[in-house]
Amino acid sequence: MIELGRRPLTVADVVAVARDGGAVTLAPEALARVRDSRAVVDRAVREERVIYGVTTGFGELKDRRIPAADVRRLQLNLLRSHAAGVGPAAPRDVVRAMLLLRAASLAHGRSGVRPEVIEALLALLERDVTPVVPLQGSVGASGDLAPLAHLAAVLTGEGEAELGGRRMPAALALRGAGLQPLALEAKEGLALINGTQFSTALAVLALADARRVWEAAVAAAALSTEVLLGTFQPAREDVQRLRPYPGALAAARRLRAYAADSALVESHADCGRVQDAYSLRCAPQVLGASWDAFAHVEAQLTIELDAVNDNPLVFAERDEVVSAGLFHAQPVALAADYLKIAVAEVASLAERRIDRLVDHRVSGLPPVLAADPGLESGYMLAQYTAAALVSENKSLAHPASVDSIPTGAGVEDHVSMAPIAGRHARRVVENAARVVALELLCACRALEFRRPLTAGRGSELLYGAVRRVSPAPEGDRPLSEPCEAVARWVLSRAPEALAEEVLAS
Structure with a gap:
């Protein structure tokens, strides 16, 4: 059993989960860090602070302010608009590795997501629900945006997934696996797609x-x-x-x-x-x-x-949210x-x-x-x-x-x-x-x-x-x-x- 947040992942861990169905869970100490970072985001939304991707638009629309009433809708819109991948679907082992690696990054507690987001990613691994992720469409800079958007969309019941060797609408795959769609909160859509997990999995x-x-x-x-x-x-x-x-x-x-x-x-x-x-x-x-x-x-x-490769980053110990460039995949x-x-x-x-x-x-x-x-x-x-x-x-x-x-x-x-x-x-x-x-x-x-x-x-x-x-x-x-x-x-x-x-x- 691999416990995210207890020790660093290894190449062997990734292979075990991606190809051999290795089990994964979230360590209790990681759960505490994730909750602390989420509290910072919730507080920022209540106080109407200007935070990239939480109360603003994305990319070139970073200067557009988003009202507090629309922050949830903003995250779902992000996944829909960024699911722009094309070409054949990524192999199953690559997608499973992506799920593991994104969960591991979020488990550091620097992304401001709820524990439910990480648990939803791990549930896809456990129930063998494999999102359909097109192989082409990412330049590996602001994260692997398109591939991760296709992956994350399945959590919400949108897009496509494979279950039992059959490709189907994500909502049917979730239902067949006994899972419920996830309703995203502030920042969670962005946290799911800002990362190098597609490149790293490959x-x-x-x-x-x-x-x-x-x-x-x-x-x-x-x-x-x-x-x-x-x-x-x-x-x-x-x-x-x-x-x-x-x-x-x-x-x-x-x-x-x-x-x-x-x-x-x-x-x-x-x-x-x-x-x-x-x-x-x-x-x-x-x-x-x-x-x-x-x-x-x-x-x-x-x-x-x-590594954490999200943006912006949450430092719960200082009640601070910082924009940076850890998503850039040049090392990979x-x-x-x-x-x-x-x-x-x-x-x-x-x-x-x-x-x-x-x-x-x-x-x-x-x-x-x-x-x-x-x-x-x-x-x-x-x-x-x-x-x-x-x-x-x-x-x-x-x-x-x-x-x-x-x-x-x-x-x-x-x-x-x-x-x-x-x-x-x-x-x-x-x-x-x-x-x-x-x-x-x-x-x-x-x-x-x-x-x-x-x-x-x-x-x-x-x-x-x-x-x-x-x-x-x-x-x-x-x-x-x-x-x-x-x-x-x-x-x-x-x-x-x-x-x-x-x-x-």
Whole structure:
């Protein structure tokens, strides 16, 4: 059980709630903070203070005063007008992560909402009501306004949601889940949409998947090096200690563990080859750099998971409401951009090893890994598909955060484009998973041609895991479904579990 307000959220917490239905509640100490901040807002409304988004309009309409009698209507109008997202709906796990993260931010007690608002968000998680949130329409500046407006509208019984796998009007979904629509009070609509939760949800889930892809890619690199009769001397610990980046050390340790007791490596101990291609020899450096990038991204996102990103902010201890810019998603945008660049490089290196595996001139294996080359084309198209995915990743890896188009009549004159960075990061990770899957298929096929020699203990475990998902082929067959099946394995918990087993052996 995750208690919001008791400790900071972690990436693992977000994954547990978004994908595994982890339970969440509001800690008693957080409840007290939320009530104190709400009292400040109620008092400000009674005293008719001028507070942005409470007794004024929004954005370029910030100087329009709103009578006390209209403050509730103002909040509902805000959700209706800002639900301007377009395009396909966000995946279920992203929306569930959004619900968790918005509730966590509000639980800090700096937003002035009633506890009922947070409880309503958590009720959607508990009853598995998933708001329909379009993927496009946010620039990641004054919060992820459009996506969060679609999410928040469902609390009021408006918009659309999914319940039991069916898409329906939000009012029906709430009724089917035994929930009542929420009537918003002053500031609550604004507090629900001023935040980075859409961008952050995309980035956090992409990071979790990227770590799985990385583990699978290191394992694939080890097996490919073995079947290509490469050397593991560059992965020696004493070598890597001379340039001790944490990621390089982690990658090299895994490469050594997978190849331990490899008959393939022993078979060419005195072959006289001087050095291998960079895609083999420099694997600790390239893959390690991505590991280090992930560590930086996680450090940034961990701050965001425990952050307040609302506006205006309520300081109950001073009876004060302050306008600021904590909603600006630039830290998330830069982190997501860095993430997708790091993942794109993992896939780029894997594609180069695929090319060597299917090229008999450098591999010493049958051409295109075919049992009957000429009559069969074997794994020829694996490299074509990998090349297409890697090329697409190069376009997606262009930093979204370097762009800014002013909004809000020039008041919002710099925006982060974090949602675009987050969406692209997710796509880059999915593409990379497929490239690594193709390398695994090729490397496993190559190992079958190297029999009766055996690979390292860890690599044989890897081979068994892949072949349980995709059996060895008999002649030519379409690669699409095997690739997708192994890519699902790559994006599962299995590569991390395998790495733990191999490192512990």
